[in-house]
Amino acid sequence: MALLDVRQITKTFGGLVAVDNLTFHVDEKQIVSIIGPNGAGKTTTFNMITGAYRLDGGEIYFDGQPIHTKSSQQIVKAGIARTFQNIRLFKSMRVIENVLIGCHIHTSYGFFDAVFRTPRFREAERRAHQRCVEILESLDLAQYMDEDAKNLPYGLQRKIEIARAIATDAKLLILDEPAAGMNPQESEALMDFIFSLRDAGYTILLIEHDMSLVMNISDYIYVCEFGKLIAEGTPDQVASDPRVIEAYLGKGGAYE
Amino acid sequence: MKQKRFDLAGFAGRYKLPLLLVLLAALAAVPFLGLSSYVVRVFCMVFTYSILTISLNFVTGYLGATSMGHASLYCVGAYVGALAATRAGCNIWVSLVLAVLVGCLAGGLLGVCTIKLSGSYMTVTTLAFAQVVTMVAKNWTSVTNGTLGIKDIPKARLLGAELTVRNGGMYFVGLGLLILCLLFSSMVIRSKYGRAFIAVRDDELGARMMGLKTRNYRLLGTVISGALAGLAGCYYAYLTGYIDPVTFSFDISMTILTMAILGGLASLPGSIAGAAILTVFPELLRSLDVYRYLFFGFILVIMMRLRPQGILGSVKAARYTLPKGVLRPAAAMEQGKEGT
Ligand SMILES: Nc1ncnc2c1ncn2[C@@H]1O[C@H](COP(=O)(O)OP(=O)(O)OP(=O)(O)O)[C@@H](O)[C@H]1O
Ligand SMILES: [Mg+2]
Numbered sequence: 175m176a177l178l179d180v181r182q183i184t185k186t187f188g189g190l191v192a193v194d195n196l197t198f199h200v201d202e203k204q205i206v207s208i209i210g211p212n213g214a215g216k217t218t219t220f221n222m223i224t225g226a227y228r229l230d231g232g233e234i235y236f237d238g239q240p241i242h243t244k245s246s247q248q249i250v251k252a253g254i255a256r257t258f259q260n261i262r263l264f265k266s267m268r269v270i271e272n273v274l275i276g277c278h279i280h281t282s283y284g285f286f287d288a289v290f291r292t293p294r295f296r297e298a299e300r301r302a303h304q305r306c307v308e309i310l311e312s313l314d315l316a317q318y319m320d321e322d323a324k325n326l327p328y329g330l331q332r333k334i335e336i337a338r339a340i341a342t343d344a345k346l347l348i349l350d351e352p353a354a355g356m357n358p359q360e361s362e363a364l365m366d367f368i369f370s371l372r373d374a375g376y377t378i379l380l381i382e383h384d385m386s387l388v389m390n391i392s393d394y395i396y397v398c399e400f401g402k403l404i405a406e407g408t409p410d411q412v413a414s415d416p417r418v419i420e421a422y423l424g425k426g427g428a429y430e
Numbered sequence: 431m432k433q434k435r436f437d438l439a440g441f442a443g444r445y446k447l448p449l450l451l452v453l454l455a456a457l458a459a460v461p462f463l464g465l466s467s468y469v470v471r472v473f474c475m476v477f478t479y480s481i482l483t484i485s486l487n488f489v490t491g492y493l494g495a496t497s498m499g500h501a502s503l504y505c506v507g508a509y510v511g512a513l514a515a516t517r518a519g520c521n522i523w524v525s526l527v528l529a530v531l532v533g534c535l536a537g538g539l540l541g542v543c544t545i546k547l548s549g550s551y552m553t554v555t556t557l558a559f560a561q562v563v564t565m566v567a568k569n570w571t572s573v574t575n576g577t578l579g580i581k582d583i584p585k586a587r588l589l590g591a592e593l594t595v596r597n598g599g600m601y602f603v604g605l606g607l608l609i610l611c612l613l614f615s616s617m618v619i620r621s622k623y624g625r626a627f628i629a630v631r632d633d634e635l636g637a638r639m640m641g642l643k644t645r646n647y648r649l650l651g652t653v654i655s656g657a658l659a660g661l662a663g664c665y666y667a668y669l670t671g672y673i674d675p676v677t678f679s680f681d682i683s684m685t686i687l688t689m690a691i692l693g694g695l696a697s698l699p700g701s702i703a704g705a706a707i708l709t710v711f712p713e714l715l716r717s718l719d720v721y722r723y724l725f726f727g728f729i730l731v732i733m734m735r736l737r738p739q740g741i742l743g744s745v746k747a748a749r750y751t752l753p754k755g756v757l758r759p760a761a762a763m764e765q766g767k768e769g770t
Contacts, residue, residue, distance in 0.1 A: 224639060226635070226638075226639060246638050246639055246641065247638070247641045247642070247643055250639070250640065250641030251641060255640075256639065258636070258639075262633050262635070262636035262639075263633075263636075264628065264629045264632035264633055264636065264637075265632050265633075266628065266631075266632055266744075267625070267628055267629065267632065268750050270750055271625055271628075271750070274622075274625055275625060275626070275629045275637065275640050275642070276640055278622055278625070278626065278640060278641060278642055279640075279641040279642075281622045283622070285618075285623065285650075288617055288618060288621035288622070288623055289614060289617045289618060290617075291617060295621070296753065296754075299621070299622075299753050300753050300754070300755045300756055302622075303752055303753050303756045304755075304756050307752070307756060307757075307758075307759055310759065311759050311761070314761075316759035316760075316761035316762050317759075317761040317762050317764070318762075319750060319759070319762050320748065320749050320750050320762065322746075338640065342640065342641060
């Protein structure tokens, strides 16, 4: 059974059909990519999966449970966490505080525990901090824990967004253009990083424009154009699919 | 080369206890220095405004929603205190509790009115809210005594002794309330609640996508703000013995907002600094008469030019303090040792 099962979802903005009857699925412990030209509806799809947008049609199942009727909070709790195309870190917060926000839903104590510093508060805070330190260490980010998120270079900010997503205890990480703005070396390092996440047991759904990254990393690829699925398959299949070549290079173009 | 800068927050953190003790001893000595009761009253107003500024910071500093009607919550507290004292015969302590409770309700109401709004819409709503509160205070004559206000609020008492400005009693009540308010606020801020507030301020949608129930936190912020403003209002009513609707005008809202900005938004020490400066300066400059406002505006403009984040705004220790029992990762050991 697929971990994420997206069935015929549709989203319209006024007259524009941004996502049109889109169906795809993501199997456990795989790296699946969604590619397509600008405005294809990729980010909109992510926004629907994470509950930022309501669906205008279709269903989404995660781990066998319907999630399209749930709030973003419930979806995060169910085990889906994301990063954003234009980084959305909490700018004035330190790196570790950003990751702590990821842990937030698992940090359980009440207001009075906080005011009176009860043992329950101390234990929950200790555990949350411990976990965040471990996540940062495992991603080689521990040396930046004191920095304000806004002061770090772009590539690091993207990694910290991933750390924050991991902190939610998500099973499925959905990454919206993680390599955007990275140089070739950085995006190569990102590739190893995403492999290591997969090996650590995460399932990954990603949107990416960097073709060499997508072709090297993905177990399976879905190609969208104007909100519709135009092709799918393994990297090799997709690379030789004439519809994909046409979508990317226009009619008569050739794929090298 | 690394530039070495003085790490103010780190310094204060390292010598926290001795610094605090010295400060407390100095503050406790003030009423015994033989100062005129006018000067002691200025101190009491510093306490009042400090609490108000902290209160405003929960909405404006931490949650990032500019309120231009904060005097309304202050007003609610003052009227609750004054009415509890004159109508129900409550003592100051019961009145304070009542004012905090009603303050929570008023803050909650403001929160409910503004929960779906942001930016200027939220600000305009706080203005309207303040207008409504003033109208009620002016026109609900049977309860509030209208524009005449409430006179002869009885003096506070403790174990039979009257607490006044002259004998220092009200000074210590004010100082005690401020310390209470500081303790409470710093506990809230240094917990998941404080983190959530700042996350909502930095990026509300982002916070929601991380699973935070952002509206609950916004509501909590306004409730806390109402509670603290209520506390300050009730204290003020007992301090002066007389309140009327004009006492809680738009000017007061702007004063509190200016204090918060001058001191540095989202900073508890900054709140006190802002309140102290903007309470004491106008008093010192009284001889300049109306020209003091000119002087005042001038200082503010210069200040905003040189240090727009406020006196103590964005002052952070170089290092984040991990809770007891969590080891600092080896990779982060070098970081910020002497301030970076
Ligand atoms: N909130 C919105 N309101 C109106 N139109 C929107 C909204 N969000 C997206 N759209 C439109 O829907 C279409 C799909 O947008 P989307 O952001 O999903 O594209 P994308 O595939 O992520 O593109 P890119 O590669 O540029 O990120 C675009 O035409 C966009 O203008
Ligand atoms: Mg996009």
